[in-house]
Amino acid sequence: MEKLKKRSWAEPFKIKTVELLKMTTREERERALKESGYNTFLLKSEDVYIDLLTDSGTNAMSDYQWAGMMLGDEAYAGSKNFYNLEARVQQFYGYKYLVPTHQGRGAEHMISKILIKPGDFIPGNMYFTTTRLHQELAGGTFVDVIIDEAHDPTSLHPFKGNVDLQKLENLVKKVGAKKIPYISVAGTVNMAGGQPVSMENLRQVREFCKKHGIRVILDATRLIENAYFIKTREKEFENKSIAEVLLEMCSYSDGCTMSGKKDLLVNIGGFLALAEHEREVFEEARNMVVVYEGLHTYGGLAGRDMEAMARGIEEAVNLDHIRARIGQIEYVGEKLESIGIPIVMPVGGHAIFLDAKRFLPQLKQIEYPAQTLASEIYLDSGIRSMERGIVSAGRNKETGDHNFPKLELVRLTFPRRVYTQAHCDVTAEAVEAVYEKRNSIKGLKMVYEPKYLRFFQARFEKLA
Ligand code: PLI
Numbered sequence: 001m002e003k004l005k006k007r008s009w010a011e012p013f014k015i016k017t018v019e020l021l022k023m024t025t026r027e028e029r030e031r032a033l034k035e036s037g038y039n040t041f042l043l044k045s046e047d048v049y050i051d052l053l054t055d056s057g058t059n060a061m062s063d064y065q066w067a068g069m070m071l072g073d074e075a076y077a078g079s080k081n082f083y084n085l086e087a088r089v090q091q092f093y094g095y096k097y098l099v100p101t102h103q104g105r106g107a108e109h110m111i112s113k114i115l116i117k118p119g120d121f122i123p124g125n126m127y128f129t130t131t132r133l134h135q136e137l138a139g140g141t142f143v144d145v146i147i148d149e150a151h152d153p154t155s156l157h158p159f160k161g162n163v164d165l166q167k168l169e170n171l172v173k174k175v176g177a178k179k180i181p182y183i184s185v186a187g188t189v190n191m192a193g194g195q196p197v198s199m200e201n202l203r204q205v206r207e208f209c210k211k212h213g214i215r216v217i218l219d220a221t222r223l224i225e226n227a228y229f230i231k232t233r234e235k236e237f238e239n240k241s242i243a244e245v246l247l248e249m250c251s252y253s254d255g256c257t258m259s260g261k262k263d264l265l266v267n268i269g270g271f272l273a274l275a276e277h278e279r280e281v282f283e284e285a286r287n288m289v290v291v292y293e294g295l296h297t298y299g300g301l302a303g304r305d306m307e308a309m310a311r312g313i314e315e316a317v318n319l320d321h322i323r324a325r326i327g328q329i330e331y332v333g334e335k336l337e338s339i340g341i342p343i344v345m346p347v348g349g350h351a352i353f354l355d356a357k358r359f360l361p362q363l364k365q366i367e368y369p370a371q372t373l374a375s376e377i378y379l380d381s382g383i384r385s386m387e388r389g390i391v392s393a394g395r396n397k398e399t400g401d402h403n404f405p406k407l408e409l410v411r412l413t414f415p416r417r418v419y420t421q422a423h424c425d426v427t428a429e430a431v432e433a434v435y436e437k438r439n440s441i442k443g444l445k446m447v448y449e450p451k452y453l454r455f456f457q458a459r460f461e462k463l464a
Contacts, residue, residue: 009327012320013417016063021049024382037459038375038444040384049382050423051415055350057103057261057268058415062315065265065308072304081306082297085271088310092243092317093220094250095273097282099289102300104221104259105130106293107272110285111217111257112138115181123171124184125163126150126191129392129453131184131219131257136397143171145183150192151406153344153355158233160195160346161188161226163205172212182215185253187226191388193409194222194329194348196229199237199248206252220256220273223249224263225349228322243317254278262350265312265416269305325349325416328424332412335428341435344409351413354431356389360441365390365404367443371460373410373434376441381430386411391446392455 024032024047036042040053051058061069073079086098101107108131116122118139124131125146132142145167149155163185172180185205188194209216227245231237237245250256255278260269272289274282286296293300301309315321326349333347342358356363356370363369370389377383389408396403412427434441448459 009324011324011417011420012318013062022046023049026379029379029382033375033379037448038371038462039455039458039460040374040378040386041456042459043378043384047382048378048384050419050427051384052351052412052427053384053386055262055413055415056259057266058418059261059265059267060415060417061265061267061308061312062417064315065311068307068311069304071307072302074303076298077295078297079303079306081303081310085306085310088313089271089273092246092313093256093273094247094275095255096276097255097274097278097286099272099274099282099285099296100299100301100306101270101272101289101293103261103268103270104219104257105134105270106289106300107257107259107270108134109292110272110288111182111255111281112140113288114281114284115215115217116140117181120179120181121171121175122182122184123163123168123180125161125186125197126189127393128186128190128219129394129455131186133453135184140181141397145171146189146192150189150195153193153342153353153358153407153409156345158196158346159198159201159229160192161186161197162201163197165204165208168205168208172214177212177214180212180214182217182254183209184217184219186219187221187223187249188229188349190222190350191392191405191407192348193344193353193407194225194350195344195346196226196233196349199230199234199245202249202252215255216253218250218253218256219258220250221259221262222349223256224316224322225326227317228326229349241317242319242322246317255281260309260312263312263316264309265316266305266308269301269309271299328414328419328421331421332414332424332428335424336431339428339432339435341431344407351411353388353407354385354410354412356408356410359410359435360438360443362439363441363443365408366402367463368446368460369443370408370410372441372443375444375460376434377410377430380434381426383412383427383430386413387455391458394454 116138149157255274344353393403444460
């Protein structure tokens with residue numbers, strides 16, 4: 001008998017509660033898809049079998065977090081959960097000041113309103129939908145300064161989230177540093193495929209920005225996942241803990257916006273955090289949060305939600321957790337790659353991104369290849385994914401034309417601690433089944449387009 005030589009890792013948890021799933025027939029899915037205008041955001045959750053729409057707010061909390069929920073101090077002012085969260089943010093992210101928000105976009109709203117003046121430019125390592133919208137609503141213009149490799153789904157660059165210093169310098173030369181209030185740097189860049197930024201790059205960005213008096217604001221939403229890539233891909237950090245890497249990343253910034261719904265293993269919550277030298281910005285945010293979110297010691301959250309997030313930080317920096325988290329994505333990625341499915345490489349931190357341009361080469365971009373592919377995957381198996389292509393990219397704020405992004409992707413996003421390896425296998429098999437019939441697939445036309453963040457609510461019909 002052959003010996004089993006390989007030593008596998010397994011999830012560092014066991015399951016205590018389960019949520020039952022409903023299976024649907026193809027006819028039911030056909031009806032559901034038509035009723036939702038071929039937009040997976042408009043499907044009812046009960047019609048979904050495996051929900052890979054997003055990793056945002058869909059995490060499974062631990063018993064330690066649920067126990068913390070019972071310790072919610074629901075005082076209007078000065079909840080003890082706020083002080084606990086503040087202490088954890090100071091300990092793990094290194095920022096002195098904390099303003100809680102209901103979720104990430106609440107923090108984006110405030111930092112944009114405080115720092116951006118009409119006519120300003122905000123460079124970033126690729127856009128994110130809500131981040132860019134808040135920058136634009138504040139009168140700013142987003143400028144993409146990510147390295148070119150990020151726009152190439154086949155490039156194997158280990159840090160495709162890196163900022164291109166030359167692009168940044170060109171922008172400074174063109175508009176002047178005074179018109180650039182800050183650069184927004186995201187960890188594991190979502191729209192690029194969950195691609196990390198290196199510590200070396202963060203150091204360079206910090207040095208450059210310091211010289212020009214430009215702030216660095218991190219989008220810390222998936223910074224812990226980014227820290228894992230730094231530990232495993234940058235030699236200098238192989239013996240450092242995730243917490244040490246995280247703290248060093250944050251030390252090269254002036255503050256961060258955070259959607260706790262991802263890295264921090266909760267279902268709701270976020271914050272704006274600022275370094276010690278940013279007291280004035282903090283004071284302004286602390287005042288503003290009262291207008292838009294709630295008092296500065298709850299920011300739209302219940303005390304119990306802040307407690308769950310504080311405890312989530314402790315669990316999220318655990319190496320066993322993060323190895324299994326990213327290991328699951330790698331497992332699906334390797335499976336799909338081995339059968340020749342076109343995906344963004346290297347596989348990122350929170351999702352597999354299918355390359356819809358190569359998957360459905362017969363479709364023009366205006367026939368919405370990624371939107372089409374997401375609806376076909378649902379039709380085949382009840383698995384819900386998300387478009388990250390031309391629909392998500394929206395329209396140019398000056399000309400009103402569609403933005404035509406280079407990347408036309410479908411995101412299969414894995415919630416943390418929710419699905420098993422068998423769910424992963426079923427997912428890979430569903431994608432394979434759609435790939436086998438790819439030549440017969442027709443595109444979509446948009447029949448309803450909302451004004452803001454259109455991907456959430458747009459409706460489509462099948463092309464004849
Ligand atoms: O959904 P919010 O408002 O908690 O967070 C907004 C947000 C900010 N930055 C990044 C990188 C995100 O990924 C993000 C939200 N992402 C969602 C909802 C997603 O499905 O990826």
